[in-house]
Amino acid sequence: MLLIKNGRVIDPSSKTDARLDLLIDKGKIAKLAPSISAADALSLDAVGCIVAPGFIDLHCHLREPGGEISETIESGTQAAARGGFTAVCCMPNTQPVNDNASVTRSIMERAASVSPVHVWPIGAASKESKGEQLAEIAAMQQAGAVAVSDDGKPIASARLLRQVMDYCGPLGLPVIDHCEDSSLAAGGVMREGPRSVRLGLKGMPAAAESICTGRDVEVALLSGARLHIAHMSTRGSLEHVRSAKRRGLAVTCEVTPHHFTLIDEDVQYDSHFKMNPPLASREDRDALIEGLADGTVNAIATDHAPHHPASKDVEFDRAPFGILGFETAIALALGELVHTKRISLMRMVELFTTGPAHVLGKNGNSRALAEGSPADITLFSLDREWTYRAADSPSRSRNTPFDGRKFRGGPEATIVAGKVVYRV
């Protein structure tokens, strides 16, 4: 038994914000009350901590199979646990691509033996994510896949997207799309704007994303199935999602911590500022924060994208896209959104818990801190000062622009199925 004492419990599913103790037994929440004593339970003092339902990351890359030099399921999920995540959804752009049940099963089996957190694979939408034929979607779902996506690139055509959505609708699987008009973005390495022109780096216009988001929303209207826009970074995309929601479509979206923290003006000749979608303009970033505050955005997702140091230590235009995300997500959300009073603490917790659960079609109550619920719990502090050191990460990669950054507040402990898998 584990007793979490003296914490401030925040649970968006019941709008609870109260000082409560939590007793965990056999992987489930046994009791939730203002003051619990259990002499035979191991006690975890959560004074000064927020006690929240387990955080879910809808978007990460664990690189296994095929990219083990950059990350493995083991190293990646350890980093996720340190970041306060109790469940992570890994994208299918591995080698081989997770486009069939045997790859999905191997990921599930590997995770079961080495991962401290739940791993929920996302299957490819098309075979090898090539945008030609549908992948073995139902088989992957039976093996454990929770959504489909050709992430890394957009689902190639409106026609294919329609087929995938039509097929996934009855299966209850959301279709996640990386929105990018490839012809408009071709060759780009950062967001097009004054900074790209100054640095002489080829830009991708914001419209390259928004155009594709617009296409996707129209296809969602046609199909009626669930569509989720990955790592949204432009005002234009946000407007498309907003109007889709107004029309009652099942369209959701996520924003990454780096897109609400950094902007294109921050880009240096340093590949740790190179990601796709690229860092947005200040105006687009401000719009994203507005969307996070007003409910248009459903989730904060990390897009944790490890790349081993040698691959990133090259000329900017030759480096791969992507940065680490797990361990800085909570601290960036606190620092950029909560401490600055852009969103409430309750809203922030929602963006990491019931929000992503809703995207996956899971009942929000599945994340509730209630007696009988699975004991997946994230503890974080609001005020503890700490410095992020990439060198200390269990990740096999170090590609982050936040190395050495000082934070106020961050993950304190991560509990998965009643077991403490990480503690500061």
Add this chain to the structure above:
Amino acid sequence: MSHRFHHLLAIEPLNREQITFLLDQAKPFQEFQRYPLKKLATLRGKTIALAFFENSTRTRISFATAASRLGADTMSLQAESSSLKKGESLIDTVRTLEAMKPDAIVIRHSSSGAAEFISRRVDVPVINAGDGTHEHPTQGLLDALTIRDRRGKLDGCKITIIGDILHSRVARSNIHLLSKFGAQITLCGPAMWLPRELECLAPNIRRVPRLEEALDGAEVVMALRIQQERLHEPSLAADEYILRYQLTPARLRLAHPDAIVLHPGPMIRGLEIDPAVADSLQSCVLEQVTNGLAVRMALLFELVAGSTDPQDHAKDSAHASH
């Protein structure tokens, strides 16, 4: 105010004093190019590494000659023969070069930011000889020297730059440099190479897509080379470019009567420039080349030799040669 430089990576971060200092340092070396014996001992025993990861003839020869005339040895790495073709990273290649103990590394690379990237990782001075579509700082300096000589001063010049501005490192270095001296800068070219964001580079920049209008009153006219190899987008037909943007005698008459014409080379006669303009008295193309030597000698002297006065060395050599 210190004039000391450790690297020369770009014009943008320099201030007026630093630029003026470098241009002044180049003066004695301009004169030196006319001496019958063009060899100094200033950098004797020093080695300059020329790391040209992108094809270049004139800039490489200019740096090699500048080094040689200062008495330095050079070692060269060329794109075709380099181990980059074998998959070695830029960092490893440059650090291998550094292990041969050069006193400075001159780098030309097709990636914007490559020189800065390298400078963070080596201990010797790094000179940017052109990085992608970012900057070409020695070109900016030699152009400024040419303008200053012809106009008598650098301040407040009216310059029109014609061509593919978006992809031009020469244009960026010139814009940054001249704007620090109060220039009124007119950028001209096909509109897709003339994005609005260019106006954010510096104060007093205007974009004029029509050449006849852009040339009105210009004291300096710079025609850029059309660098098709750098373009991802569909390129413009050459005839179309000639029709609207070739610098012809008739068009040049719309500029200031004493206007000078610059071109960074290599120049394609009959494309961006009419031969009659290229060969006119207004053209400074060959002066630019000679000034390139002077600027690069001054720079190598500054970065490699340290603090002695180049004037003395030039004088010593002058005596020696008589």
